[in-house]
Amino acid sequence: MAPSAAERLRALRLELPPPPRPAGTYAPVVVAEGRAFISGQIVTEGGTVVRPGRVDHDVSADVAKELAQRATLQGLSALNAALGSLDRVRRFLRVAVYVASSPGFDRQHEVANGATELLVDLFGEDGRPARVAVGVAVLPLNAPVEVEFLLAVE
Amino acid sequence: MAPSAAERLRALRLELPPPPRPAGTYAPVVVAEGRAFISGQIVTEGGTVVRPGRVDHDVSADVAKELAQRATLQGLSALNAALGSLDRVRRFLRVAVYVASSPGFDRQHEVANGATELLVDLFGEDGRPARVAVGVAVLPLNAPVEVEFLLAVE
Amino acid sequence: MAPSAAERLRALRLELPPPPRPAGTYAPVVVAEGRAFISGQIVTEGGTVVRPGRVDHDVSADVAKELAQRATLQGLSALNAALGSLDRVRRFLRVAVYVASSPGFDRQHEVANGATELLVDLFGEDGRPARVAVGVAVLPLNAPVEVEFLLAVE
Numbered sequence: 001m002a003p004s005a006a007e008r009l010r011a012l013r014l015e016l017p018p019p020p021r022p023a024g025t026y027a028p029v030v031v032a033e034g035r036a037f038i039s040g041q042i043v044t045e046g047g048t049v050v051r052p053g054r055v056d057h058d059v060s061a062d063v064a065k066e067l068a069q070r071a072t073l074q075g076l077s078a079l080n081a082a083l084g085s086l087d088r089v090r091r092f093l094r095v096a097v098y099v100a101s102s103p104g105f106d107r108q109h110e111v112a113n114g115a116t117e118l119l120v121d122l123f124g125e126d127g128r129p130a131r132v133a134v135g136v137a138v139l140p141l142n143a144p145v146e147v148e149f150l151l152a153v154e
Numbered sequence: 155m156a157p158s159a160a161e162r163l164r165a166l167r168l169e170l171p172p173p174p175r176p177a178g179t180y181a182p183v184v185v186a187e188g189r190a191f192i193s194g195q196i197v198t199e200g201g202t203v204v205r206p207g208r209v210d211h212d213v214s215a216d217v218a219k220e221l222a223q224r225a226t227l228q229g230l231s232a233l234n235a236a237l238g239s240l241d242r243v244r245r246f247l248r249v250a251v252y253v254a255s256s257p258g259f260d261r262q263h264e265v266a267n268g269a270t271e272l273l274v275d276l277f278g279e280d281g282r283p284a285r286v287a288v289g290v291a292v293l294p295l296n297a298p299v300e301v302e303f304l305l306a307v308e
Numbered sequence: 309m310a311p312s313a314a315e316r317l318r319a320l321r322l323e324l325p326p327p328p329r330p331a332g333t334y335a336p337v338v339v340a341e342g343r344a345f346i347s348g349q350i351v352t353e354g355g356t357v358v359r360p361g362r363v364d365h366d367v368s369a370d371v372a373k374e375l376a377q378r379a380t381l382q383g384l385s386a387l388n389a390a391l392g393s394l395d396r397v398r399r400f401l402r403v404a405v406y407v408a409s410s411p412g413f414d415r416q417h418e419v420a421n422g423a424t425e426l427l428v429d430l431f432g433e434d435g436r437p438a439r440v441a442v443g444v445a446v447l448p449l450n451a452p453v454e455v456e457f458l459l460a461v462e
Contacts, residue, residue, distance in 0.1 A: 024267045025282065026249070037283070037284035106447070106449055106451075108447070108448045129335060137445045193438040252440075290443055294441055294442075300442060
């Protein structure tokens with residue numbers, strides 16, 4: 001039997017952070033009719049954005065990729081809180097990665113791999129979603145990376 | 155019995171504007187298999203964008219929040235025209251808020267509350283969606299705010 | 309009997325390009341429970357982006373509209389490879405068009421018509437989706453246009 005996502009997390013020495021608190025009028029996760037919609041995740045610690053700024057100008061592409069991974073852990077924590085267990089994950093369908101980008105930075109797809117490589121590590125091929133990656137002007141609280149998820153759940 | 159969305163609108167002294175006409179080859183709303191996809195809404199009057207420009211530079215954050223509310227009323231008008239009644243709304247699933255932003259403006263989440271606070275006022279917890287808010291370079295017709303909706307319908 | 313999408317393509321003297329190879333950890337198309345999610349498409353030839361740059365500054369709006377059409381052909385090629393046939397298309401639900409834009413360019417909706425006019429030409433009213441069009445700072449590999457698709461399939 002394949003190891004669970006929780007077991008794979010431990011094997012990778014990764015931990016889910018506390019579930020994020022919404023910074024406004026929205027739900028961290030909406031679960032309805034076999035789908036879970038996870039709100040856009042920016043990486044915060046104690047309510048403060050980690051490593052604010054624009055990628056390439058203030059934050060390197062490598063750091064941005066790590067932040068995409070951490071945003072994914074945060075999203076999984078919100079999901080775990082909503083579902084009770086990551087065992088209810090069936091298939092990641094879509095991931096959108098928004099990267100606050102200097103005009104000359106065009107490697108948003110490499111930043112986005114920080115999110116989707118972790119999903120494949122944890123969920124195998126069921127973690128490989130369709131994806132969109134774009135470079136935006138600025139993100140809430142000057143975050144460099146925001147990641148949004150849609151998945152099928154049991 | 156809880157008041158209907160139409161009754162709550164009246165209590166808030168708000169009115170649905172005329173349904174928007176598509177500015178191109180797309181459907182204002184696609185209804186299929188229990189879902190309604192509402193196209194991105196920018197606030198127009200008589201075909202002209204209201205308060206064009208970038209948030210923080212040309213338009214204040216407070217005005218932008220009001221525009222997010224008006225974009226939501228416009229989206230609900232399109233939905234009402236497509237469904238025949240807002241009583242068929244079951245649950246808002248996802249709202250995306252795009253804010254044309256000056257480089258230094260990072261309160262897109264506050265602008266986005268203009269959309270989602272109205273949804274919660276009208277539909278209660280069924281109006282509380284997953285949400286993504288991002289700051290983009292520019293929007294069609296130089297609109298400061300564009301809002302997109304996905305919901306479950308009867 | 310209405311002509312198939314493949315027949316209409318031939319009548320328009322258009323051809324599906326080779327299916328795109330993913331530039332990272334994601335699936336070109338995810339098909340699950342009656343839906344197909346097509347990843348964001350940027351137009352490439354032999355792995356290189358066609359006509360890189362920002363719309364209005366480096367690339368005209370007309371060229372950008374053509375690129376939106378080509379991105380759609382590329383997406384349909386990925387879909388065809390995933391489904392085995394475009395005859396399984398039931399209805400396009402949502403198309404998102406991201407346009408790398410000079411600050412003064414606000415005709416993203418006209419660029420987006422390059423995608424959705426082709427869908428309507430090929431699939432009739434079932435090809436008319438809900439749509440969102442936004443102007444972003446920069447796209448992966450400095451592409452001027454990226455297009456993402458969601459549809460219902462048999």
